[in-house]
Every structure is written in structure tokens, then in C-alpha cells.
Amino acid sequence: MFLKENLTGEIAYSTMFPAALIVVTCFVIFILSLYKYTTSTYKYWKKKSVTFAEPVPLFGNIKDHVTLKMTQGECLRNIYNDFPHEKFVGMYQLQTPTLLLRDPEIIKLFLVKSFAHFSDRGFSYDGHREPLTKHLVNMEGDTWKTLRQKITPTFSSGKIKNMIGLLHGCGVQLLEYMEAAIDSGETEFEMRDLTAKFTTDVIGTCAFGLECNSLKNSQSEFRRMGCAVLNSSASMALAKIVRVFFPKLFKALKLRTFPVEVQKFFIGIVKQTIAFRNANGVHRNDFIQLLLELKNQNEEGITFKLTEELIAAQVFVFFLAGFETSSTTLSFCLHEMAVNQEVQSRVYDEINKTVTKYGLPLSYEAILSMDYLEQCLKETMRKYPPVQALVRVCTKPFPVPGTDVNLDVGTAVLIPVYAIHHDPKYYPGPDVFDPDRFAKDAGDNGRPAGTYLPFGDGPRICIGMRFAMLEMKLALAQFLQNYSVTLSDKSCARIEFEPASFLSCPKGGIWLNVNKR
Ligand code: HEM
Numbered sequence: 001m002f003l004k005e006n007l008t009g010e011i012a013y014s015t016m017f018p019a020a021l022i023v024v025t026c027f028v029i030f031i032l033s034l035y036k037y038t039t040s041t042y043k044y045w046k047k048k049s050v051t052f053a054e055p056v057p058l059f060g061n062i063k064d065h066v067t068l069k070m071t072q073g074e075c076l077r078n079i080y081n082d083f084p085h086e087k088f089v090g091m092y093q094l095q096t097p098t099l100l101l102r103d104p105e106i107i108k109l110f111l112v113k114s115f116a117h118f119s120d121r122g123f124s125y126d127g128h129r130e131p132l133t134k135h136l137v138n139m140e141g142d143t144w145k146t147l148r149q150k151i152t153p154t155f156s157s158g159k160i161k162n163m164i165g166l167l168h169g170c171g172v173q174l175l176e177y178m179e180a181a182i183d184s185g186e187t188e189f190e191m192r193d194l195t196a197k198f199t200t201d202v203i204g205t206c207a208f209g210l211e212c213n214s215l216k217n218s219q220s221e222f223r224r225m226g227c228a229v230l231n232s233s234a235s236m237a238l239a240k241i242v243r244v245f246f247p248k249l250f251k252a253l254k255l256r257t258f259p260v261e262v263q264k265f266f267i268g269i270v271k272q273t274i275a276f277r278n279a280n281g282v283h284r285n286d287f288i289q290l291l292l293e294l295k296n297q298n299e300e301g302i303t304f305k306l307t308e309e310l311i312a313a314q315v316f317v318f319f320l321a322g323f324e325t326s327s328t329t330l331s332f333c334l335h336e337m338a339v340n341q342e343v344q345s346r347v348y349d350e351i352n353k354t355v356t357k358y359g360l361p362l363s364y365e366a367i368l369s370m371d372y373l374e375q376c377l378k379e380t381m382r383k384y385p386p387v388q389a390l391v392r393v394c395t396k397p398f399p400v401p402g403t404d405v406n407l408d409v410g411t412a413v414l415i416p417v418y419a420i421h422h423d424p425k426y427y428p429g430p431d432v433f434d435p436d437r438f439a440k441d442a443g444d445n446g447r448p449a450g451t452y453l454p455f456g457d458g459p460r461i462c463i464g465m466r467f468a469m470l471e472m473k474l475a476l477a478q479f480l481q482n483y484s485v486t487l488s489d490k491s492c493a494r495i496e497f498e499p500a501s502f503l504s505c506p507k508g509g510i511w512l513n514v515n516k517r
Contacts, residue, residue, distance in 0.1 A: 330476065
């Protein structure tokens with residue numbers, strides 16, 4: 001028995017040994033290859049003699065963001081603060097060599113003066129397989145330039161002024177909703193949800209020509225699809241990482257930026273609306289109408305063909321780029337009003353003076369005249385920039401002036417907006433909410449150009465900037481004229497950001513008490 005056992009043991013050992021060895025060897029080879037692959041680019045900045053942040057294998061310099069400890073903006077702020085004397089710093093987003101710009105003059109140079117070398121964002125997309133991704137934010141080179149030139153007049157002050165009636169309608173729905181909720185005894189509200197429903201309605205009506213009233217009808221199809229687009233499920237977040245950092249793999253695996261039903265829904269709405277308006281001669285002061293007019297000019301012989309699908313992709317990006325950016329800004333602003341009651345009183349006084357001077361409903365001119373309200377929004381976007389970093393890619397070799405550095409085509413560039421907006425050199429006491437930083441008579445308060453970037457800068461600056469300011473000012477004026485806000489038991493005095501979110505998003509929402517005036 002002993003012998004047998006011994007024998008069996010020896011036999012097992014002798015057959016197991018090579019198997020275990022093979023497994024261990026494969027594992028070691030795998031780890032070494034992974035290490036080699038993930039660190040293969042890490043000499044890039046050293047070879048270029050650019051000061052760089054030391055990367056860690058696999059993650060480069062964005063480990064804290066990838067592991068969801070902090071937002072991208074907060075992660076870049078740490079790098080920004082570590083190199084106070086550099087104009088720019090080399091870093092790695094996973095394996096991708098990236099230049100982080102620190103100096104305002106260099107930022108202006110890249111975004112504005114030398115735009116021809118950095119005209120794209122380098123976002124990969126497949127307009128054939130996913131037609132909704134063929135929009136201004138993603139498009140590149142001459143195609144982007146032609147489309148941007150065509151669409152720009154759609155956002156002129158004259159065109160936006162004509163939309164004030166639509167914006168008003170959404171504001172009135174918000175007030176009606178609040179009235180009913182407060183009458184039924186509600187006092188505490190999650191402001192982000194409220195403002196998101198409001199801005200969904202604004203984009204629904206101004207971009208898609210739909211009356212969705214998400215405030216009354218929380219199950220509205222439009223709101224449901226909107227939530228599906230912004231869905232931050234683990235699988236969509238993973239697909240996003242693959243799309244950004246491994247675009248070839250994204251294509252090879254046929255992954256999707258949005259679920260197919262979202263694509264069908266948005267393209268379907270736009271096609272139906274166009275068909276209805278053409279058949280019934282309907283005219284409405286909204287973006288879809290303006291794009292339709294461009295399409296018709298287009299058919300009279302102009303080279304660039306604005307198809308229905310291309311129109312759908314553009315109104316879709318107005319939704320993508322415009323809805324959450326505006327809603328979080330509104331909710332952050334209301335939070336600051338609740339914390340800083342003296343600021344809220346000044347805004348209330350300004351609204352009352354404006355109503356006395358211009359009457360109700362507030363006209364375009366009345367909204368424009370409210371300087372202090374505008375300062376409050378500007379300071380909100382300084383403290384909580386919805387887009388925490390701007391992205392560019394080098395499209396033509398670029399010798400950085402005053403240095404020996406030559407940037408190669410394809411080099412990624414990041415502008416750390418959040419870090420700049422919190423640099424005490426430009427904004428003393430950066431955590432203090434002080435709208436007077438943007439007072440007209442204070443000029444730029446000695447700040448250099450390139451240090452205030454909530455909407456970006458240069459030819460790729462946010463096309464919807466003016467529209468967004470009008471929408472947000474009108475919403476706040478209508479709301480604060482009728483209601484005041486205070487902190488509630490659920491409020492956090494200091495806001496933390498949701499690390500998984502691409503845009504600045506308050507962790508746990510923004511809870512406030514809302515009281516009738
Ligand atoms: C508070 C509101 C908003 C903020 C903070 C914001 C911010 C931004 C930023 C930072 C960019 C990138 C700029 C750059 O790379 O230099 C951008 C681009 C863009 N935004 Fe906005 N945005 C807002 C509202 C809107 C609205 C309401 C719309 C449309 C109705 C819109 C449409 C776009 C488009 C289409 C682009 C791409 C422009 C291009 O590449 O040519 N945004 N926005």
C-alpha cells in the first residue's frame with residue numbers, strides 16, 4: 001500500500017511537474033509581455049527631452065482616474081500642480097504619450113494661433129456603422145471645417161433670439177411643476193434631476209422640435225432615450241475606454257458607442273419631423289428648421305451634402321453636448337446660491353429691477369442686461385467646469401516655439417481646465433465662490449487670456465455657448481423670481497464629483513429646500 005501510494009505520488013509528481021512549469025512559464029511570459037506592451041511607449045518624452053510625469057505600468061499617469069478614485073480633471077490637476085515651473089509636461093494616458101499644457105500663452109498658441117496644427121480632437125468614430133457619431137464634436141479636418149461654417153449662422157444672436165419663446169415655455173412648465181409639488185407638501189428637491197428634465201425639454205423643443213414635458217411625464221420616450229445615451233453602466237464605460245484608447249480593437253469587436261435602439265430612435269424622430277414639416281409646410285423657430293433650410297440650399301447646387309442622417313447627427317450632438325453641461329451648471333449654481341445667501345439676494349434684486357424695467361415675460365434684451373446673474377454663472381463654470389479638460393491631437397508636425405521640441409502628428413494634447421480654474425495664481429482662494437471675479441468693471445482681474453475655458457477656445461470653441469448662456473440665465477431668472485433655495489439636511493456643503501462621469505457631476509446629487517417667495 002505504502003509502495004503504491006508512494007509510486008502513485010511519484011508518477012503524479014513527474015507528470016505534474018512539466019504541466020506546472022508550462023503554466024508558470026506562460027504566466028511569466030504573459031506578465032512580461034504585458035509589461036513590455038504597456039510600457040513600450042514610456043521613453044517617448046524622455047527621448048524628446050520633455051519634462052514628464054513618471055508613469056506606472058499599465059496605467060501611465062491616469063491610474064487614479066481609471067480606478068475611479070477621481071475624475072479626469074482632478075487627476076490632471078495633480079500632475080499640473082507637481083510641475084509649477086513648466087510650460088508643458090509630458091504624460092501618458094495608459095500607453096498614449098500626451099502633452100499636458102500648463103502655460104496660458106502656450107494654450108492660446110495651440111488652441112487659436114496654431115490651430116492648423118491642432119484642428120482635431122482625435123476621437124475615433126465610424127459614420128457608416130454609427131451614423132449618429134458623424135457630428136461636429138467628432139468630425140475632423142476639412143469636413144469639420146465645412147460643416148462648422150455651414151452651421152455657425154444657426155447659432156447667431158438673431159436666430160437664438162427667435163427661440164426665446166420656446167425657452168420660455170419650458171421655464172413655465174418648470175414653474176408649474178414646482179407649484180404642484182410644493183402645494184402637495186414637497187419641500188426638498190434633488191436639483192440635478194429637476195434641471196436635467198428642464199434642459200431635456202429645452203433640447204427636445206429647440207433641437208428636435210418635440211414637446212416632451214419630461215417634468216410632467218417622467219416616462220417620456222425622449223427622456224428615456226436620453227438616459228440610455230448617458231448610461232454609465234460598466235459595459236458602456238468599458239466600451240468607451242476601448243474606443244478612446246484602442247480604436248482598432250473597438251472596430252474589430254464591432255462595439256457600439258450607443259445602443260442600436262438609441263440610433264433608430266433619434267434618426268427616426270428627425271426623419272419624421274422633416275417629412276411632416278415638408279408635407280404640411282410647418283415652420284418653427286428651432287434648430288431642425290434652420291438645418292432643413294441649409295439642406296434645401298444645399299440641394300440647389302452647393303457641394304456639401306447635408307443629408308437627413310447628417311442633420312440627425314448634428315441635432316443629436318446638440319442634445320449630447322448641450323443637455324447635461326447646462327443642467328449640471330444650473331444645479332451647481334443653485335447650490336452656491338443656497339450656500340451664499342447674500343449672492344442669492346443680489347440676484348433676486350437684479351431680477352426684480354429687470355422685471356420692473358422690461359416687464360414680463362422677460363425679453364431677450366432683459367435677459368442680456370442681467371450682468372450679476374451672468375457673473376454667477378461664469379463663476380459657477382469656473383469652480384465646476386462641466387468639461388474638465390479640452391482635447392486636441394497634433395495634425396501637422398509642430399515645432400514648439402522657443403524650445404527644441406518637435407511634436408509628431410498624432411500626439412495627444414490635453415488642456416487641464418479644472419486645474420487652471422483652481423490655480424490660486426489666477427483665482428486667489430479658488431474654493432471661494434465669488435461672482436465679483438467676473439465683474440465687468442474689474443476687467444479680467446489681471447488674469448491672462450487662456451485661463452478661463454469653460455467653453456474651450458479657438459475655432460473649435462463651443463458652438464452653443466450663447467444659446468447655453470441664454471437658456472441658463474432665463475431658467476434661473478424665472479426660477480429665482482418665484483422661489484428661494486436653502487441647504488437641506490441632505491445637502492453637502494462641499495461638493496464631490498462622481499469619478500466615473502465624463503462631465504462634472506455631483507456625487508449623490510444636489511439636495512436643496514425650495515421655498516415659495
Ligand atoms: C453650459 C453649457 C455648455 C458647456 C459648458 C459647453 C462646453 C463645451 C466645450 C468645453 C466644448 C469643447 C470646446 C473645445 O474643444 O475648445 C464644446 C463643444 C461643443 N459644444 Fe458645447 N457646451 C455647452 C452647451 C452646449 C449647447 C447648448 C450646445 C448645442 C446646442 C453645444 C454644442 C457643442 C458642439 C456642437 C461642440 C463641438 C464644436 C466643434 O467641435 O466645432 N454645447 N462645448
